[in-house]
Amino acid sequence: MKKILALLVSVVLFAGLFAGCAKPNQPGGGATTDNRKQTDKKIGLATDEGGRGDKSFNDAAIAGLDKISKEYTVTPQILESKAADQYEPNLKALTQSNDLVFGVGFKMHDAMDAVAKANPNKKYAIIDSVVEQPNVMSINFKEEEGSFLMGVIAGKMTKTNKIGFIGGVDMELIQKFEAGFIAGVKAVNPAAAEDLINRKNVRYAGNFIDVNKGYELAKQLYNSGVDVIYHAAGGVGIGLFNAAKELKNGGKTVWAIGVDSDQALTVPDKADIILASMMKRVDVATYTASKDLIENNFQGGKVVVLGLKEDGVGISNTINPAVTKDVLDLADKYKKAIVDGTIKVPTKPGDVKAFQAPEIK
Structure with a gap:
């Protein structure tokens, strides 16, 4: 009986060792292929009061980061601002752990200005306002x-x-x-x-x-x-x-x-x-600024204005059949x-x- 038990234990251990040696991308290996480009850059975003789920402005900004995360090994950090007094704390919190921080909306101007000024070695981008700091990209639309x-x-x-x-x-x-x-x-x-x-x-x-x-x-x-x-x-x-x-x-x-x-x-x-x-292609703005950061092309102090000519605004692809x-x-x-x-x-x-x-x- 003892010999049988010992034999069974040996089989189990051997099977476990064999499974552990399986190559990562082979069936049974338990891992999947990640075809994204490698980067160690970290990106954060603070919404305005509309927050995630507004089906409009904030969600468009977040969509740009969703897109960049499918191309590069980056997991964006999103903080929702439910009131104006959360803008600056959220930007400060994101600054601690990210290389680029987005502020979404004109209401964040003062908070972004203060946080960017206090952290000159970090990079920032604001949507719908102009912050005159050398480490802030300001993105606006017509x-x-x-x-x-x-x-x-x-x-x-x-x-x-x-x-x-x-x-x-x-x-x-x-x-x-x-x-x-x-x-x-x-x-x-x-x-x-x-x-x-x-x-x-x-x-x-x-x-x-x-x-x-x-x-x-x-x-x-x-x-x-x-x-x-x-x-x-x-x-x-x-x-x-x-x-x-x-x-x-x-x-x-x-x-x-x-x-x-x-x-x-x-x-x-x-x-x-x-x-x-x-x-209003806020998603293009957040995606492009993020890609610029990752590829070392980010331009702090730059003011970007996007209109019809730049394809920054326009008519949706979905048009009601009544039109x-x-x-x-x-x-x-x-x-x-x-x-x-x-x-x-x-x-x-x-x-x-x-x-x-x-x-x-």
Whole structure:
């Protein structure tokens, strides 16, 4: 009996030794091939108050880091900022363990400025602001140009000649979305632009996270006869989509236009009420800056501005079937006129009244 037990133990030990000697990528080896390029660089990102899951601005920024992590052996560290008093602590925490730290959103300007100044040997990048520090790359966009194209689509798609705009916070950056959008509407449908120019059909939520507020503001506009609403409001925009879907299910024809990401894809259950989305390619910005870091091409102190010409803004790939080819062709003609300088899109709502776009057919 003792001899049998000893023999069994020897077999088990031998089998274990054999398994342990299996080559990593052979069947039974228990390891997988990692084809990513090797790097020891570490990257961190602090969101603004919208946080992960806003299906828009912050998620677009994170998507760029997701892409870089599929190409290089880097695991980005993401910290969510739920309030302004978390911006600086989050940036400081990320600085301790990363070579490049992103701050997402204009609200992070002061915190980024302070942290970057205190850590001159670290590298930083901020989205939607300019921080004048030699170790900070500032990445900005011509939101008014992409929004203009959304205005062309809205101006052609409205049946009531009433169009709305919902913004997050009423300040200079979001007003660029508003101004560009109204200018686009005015270029193709001046009558529909009137109540946008006088701001009768413009609403601001005061934040970028209150879904219920977005729903409330959208219902106000839709109930007043508006049939197309464009938002630049982060998570608030989900409320817009909810309102539009509810009304559509009730038999009313209303539309919404998304922003930052292709929102027919990020919010697929609302795709049927989204005409198109204005792409603000924050994902390209975070991916490119990260790649520059990894390949030792990062340029601190640089200010990057991305518009239609640089493919930094534009029309989403997903277009609702209701948007006809002639409308898309017209939007493309206006795009070319903006790129070649024929049209300079206003960045302030107050300048739209005097704006006159050349007639394009």
